[in-house]
Amino acid sequence: MAKDLTALISQVVAEAEQQGLWPAGLAVAVPGLIGRDGRTVVRAPNLDWHDTDFAALLPDELAPAVDNEANFGALAELWLGEGTPRDFLHVSAEIGIGAAVVVDGRLLRGTRGFAGELGHVPVEPEGPACACGGRGCLEQYAGEEAVLRAAGLEPGEGRVGLLATRAEAGDEGVRRALSDAGTALGIALTGAVNLLDPETVVLGGALAALAPWLLPSLEAELARRTAGPACPVSVSRFGPEGPLLGAAHAVVRAVLDDPAAVAERA
Ligand SMILES: [Zn+2]
Structure with a gap:
């Protein structure tokens, strides 16, 4: 290394x-x-x-x-995004799923610096084992590998682009896998939104390119489960950059x- x-x-x-x-x-x-x-x-x-x-x-x-x-993805959104509020959650995916919490224009880091590990929030208490030691974490449902597996595709380089292309072409299996991932994201995000009351949730990283197929089920879960009015979800224009x-x-x-x-x- x-x-x-x-x-x-x-x-x-x-x-x-x-x-x-x-x-x-x-x-x-x-x-x-x-x-x-x-x-x-x-x-x-x-x-x-x-x-x-x-x-x-x-x-x-x-x-x-x-x-x-x-955290860096969220800072890009805060510093360079158009009309980004000072209170928001930024959710991104590369290999795993990461999130960052921005409160009053500053990153919320937590006591040890670990705040924002949304990927390891449980979605199903007895779900599949996760590398973190837990079970049924969000990453096991909406992480890149999990979505590819659910769509019947092998993990590998450039696979997010392939998911988007197939979804665009109307591949039902891929669309279902992305919709299920959106549901899992919506369940995990409901916990975060109820706890933190952000002004918006921003989807960034690899999630940005897949947003058209993730958003309908994600927003439906958020609307159904959030205690207050549903939190708006926007898509980062920076994507993986x-x-x-x-x-x-x-x-x-x-x-x-x-x-x-x-x-x-x-
Ligand atoms: Zn985990």
Whole structure:
């Protein structure tokens, strides 16, 4: 892992320098639980990493920052989205399902930094076993692998695009799998909406491309189960680029907040 990372970072820095750019910092979006120290990957079940001082593997001179990819996705929405409210839930999916809670324009991180693990909220108490140690988690119904399995497709690269293409073409099996995933998302989100009363729920990451087939059942569950008026659901225009944009803008914002610190590293 360390060798691949070092090679990737050197390549990115070299490409930037060829364009006459100087890297002001480095931010890495990780699909897993990140400690509040902003450097430790406490657990990333889908990558099989745990208790790894991830920032120690990154070049110190770039002042690396490590955060959960769902958090970076939500920050992109907050900073760059059009008309994004200051209280919202951002739900995204890549390998797993992640969520971030933004309250009054700030990320709600929780005591240990683990807030927003919507993918491990139980949907069926006795459902299938999950890598987190629980059973019947949302990820087992609406995670990429679960949806592909339900649609009769093998997991692999670029599969989200294939799901969208088949759904678009009217494939009933794929549409049913996506509709069931929307129902599971709606059940898990009802808990979050009832608890936090956000102004909106934003679907980002891979979920954005699948929204046309997820939304009807998702919104029906939310409307049926939410204690107050149903919370509106919108779709991120950043899609899978969200976490990258959030990470890049976190670096830019750090420079604007403290230009002297960056000047010292130059
Ligand atoms: Zn789980």
